[in-house]
Amino acid sequence: MKLLLTDSGVRNESIRAALVDLLGKPVAEADALCIPTAGYGGPYGEPGGPWRFLSGRSPSPMTGLGWRSVGVLELTALPGIDRERWVSWVRDADVLLVNGGDALYLCHWMRESGLADLLPTLHDTVYVGLSAGSMALTPRVGDFFVGWQPPTGGDAALGLVDFSLFPHLGTPDHTMAEAERWAAGLPGPAYAIDAQTAVKVTDTGVEIVSEGNWRLFEPAG
Helix, strand or coil, X not given: CEEEEECCCCCCHHHHHXXXXXXXXXXXXXXXXXXXXXXXXXXXXXXXXXXXXXXXXXXXXXXXXXXXXXXXXXXXXXXXXXXXHHHHHHHHCCEEEECCCCHHHHHHHHHHHCHHHHXXXXXXXXXXXXXHHHHCCCCECCHHHXXXXXXXXXXXXXXXXXXXXECCCCECCECHHHHHHHHHCCCCCEEEEXXXXXXXXXXXXXXXXXXXXXXXXXXXX
């Protein structure tokens, strides 16, 4: 997949340009499938968050960017739907827009639904993550971000990229000092990013797209 892992959606022209580059065509010619599931998980989940994400009323621009079409893929519903049907919906989409909320809750339902196994096969699809939607693809979220407790315990995410993410850098509860403590507990590289920053991942490597602040933490040794 081609990935655009954001803190707060497509918040500036640099991130939008990166999105268009990954799509290979204008946003207005692309079909989006949005995944609101993470917004229900965790101690702060509530029904208004997914609604704002789906309706384009969120302050984090995702579904309201001017797509040719927008559909909804609710992961908790997929186990009750014929797999061939929903897999065709995913494969027909140009882009997956994945909501924020609780990263481990999202990972759980990506696995339970079967989407986690499908993602690595979507070579031409663009995945745009928002906060937890971005963190779900990392190896570990770190103890700082464990809210909803998965049945297996721990903080392991899907591991489709080899770095972890600390979003919302610069907000009162997500300071650089807190990011440093978080990164010290992880065995691999990690990025702290703010609302004006995204991580672009393609077959050719990782690129930081930013009009704000970010930092790379390398593992000790």
